[in-house]
Amino acid sequence: MLLNKLTQQLGHPRHSFTGWLVKTVLENINETLEGNAAKLVQIQPDNTVLEVGFGPGLGLQKAIHYLTESKGILYGLDYSEYIHNVASKRLQEQIASGKTKLLLGSVEKIPLPDSSVDRVFHCNCYYYWPDLKTCSAELHRVMKPDGLMVATMSMIWMKKVVSLGLLQGIKWQPEYYMDALQATGFRDVRMEEMEDKGFKFNAIFATASK
Numbered sequence: 001m002l003l004n005k006l007t008q009q010l011g012h013p014r015h016s017f018t019g020w021l022v023k024t025v026l027e028n029i030n031e032t033l034e035g036n037a038a039k040l041v042q043i044q045p046d047n048t049v050l051e052v053g054f055g056p057g058l059g060l061q062k063a064i065h066y067l068t069e070s071k072g073i074l075y076g077l078d079y080s081e082y083i084h085n086v087a088s089k090r091l092q093e094q095i096a097s098g099k100t101k102l103l104l105g106s107v108e109k110i111p112l113p114d115s116s117v118d119r120v121f122h123c124n125c126y127y128y129w130p131d132l133k134t135c136s137a138e139l140h141r142v143m144k145p146d147g148l149m150v151a152t153m154s155m156i157w158m159k160k161v162v163s164l165g166l167l168q169g170i171k172w173q174p175e176y177y178m179d180a181l182q183a184t185g186f187r188d189v190r191m192e193e194m195e196d197k198g199f200k201f202n203a204i205f206a207t208a209s210k
C-alpha cells in the first residue's frame with residue numbers, strides 16, 4: 001500500500017505527506033544526477049534550454065549558471081502542480097528576472113514551438129512517461145536540428161529501488177527509452193557509465209536529426 005503510494009508520488013508528486021516525503025528525498029539524493037545532466041548537455045551561453053520533469057528544481061538551478069548571455073533562456077516543464085509550487089519558490093529570483101520559465105504540462109504535449117530548443121535534459125524521469133515514443137517524438141519536435149538531449153539515471157539505484165518493491169510494472173530500463181529515441185528521429189543514441197565523486201550513474205545522449 002505505502003509502496004504503491006510512493007511509486008505514484010515519484011511519478012506525480014502531489015500535495016500530501018507522501019508527496020512531501022518524495023520531494024524531500026529527491027532534494028537530498030538527486031543533486032549529483034541533476035547537476036551532471038545540466039553539465040553534460042553542453043549548454044551554450046545563448047541557448048534555449050528545456051528540462052523535463054524538473055521535480056524540486058535542482059537541475060534548473062544548476063543549468064541557469066551556463067546561460068550567461070541575455071538571449072539565453074531556461075524552460076522547465078512538469079505536470080505536477082505541487083512540484084511547480086516547490087520549484088517556483090526555489091527559483092523565485094530567476095523567474096522574476098525572466099530568465100527561467102516554468103511550464104505546467106506533460107511531455108506528451110510540450111507548449112513550445114517546433115525547432116525552438118537547443119538543449120534538453122532530464123533526470124529520473126522517462127520511466128513515468130505514458131508512451132515513450134509519443135514523448136520522444138515530442139521532444140524531437142521542439143528541438144532544433146542537431147540539438148543535444150541528455151538524460152541521467154542510476155542503474156544501481158534503480159535496481160535497489162525495484163528490489164524494494166517500488167516501480168512495479170514500470171519500464172525503467174534504458175533500452176526502452178533508447179529504442180524510442182532511435183525510432184523518433186534522434187541519432188547517435190548512446191549510454192555511458194559515469195562517476196562523480198564516487199557516485200556511479202548513467203547518461204543517455206541523443207542528437208536531434210538535421
Ligand SMILES: C[S@@+](CC[C@H](N)C(=O)[O-])C[C@H]1O[C@@H](n2cnc3c(N)ncnc32)[C@H](O)[C@@H]1O
Nearest residue numbers: 026030053054055078079080106107123124128
Ligand atoms: C522521480 S521525479 C524526478 C524529479 C527530478 N528530475 C529529480 O531527479 O529529482 C519525476 C518528475 O517527473 C515529472 N513527470 C513525470 N511524468 C511527466 C510527464 N509526462 N510530463 C511532465 N512531467 C512529468 C513528475 O511530476 C516528477 O516531478
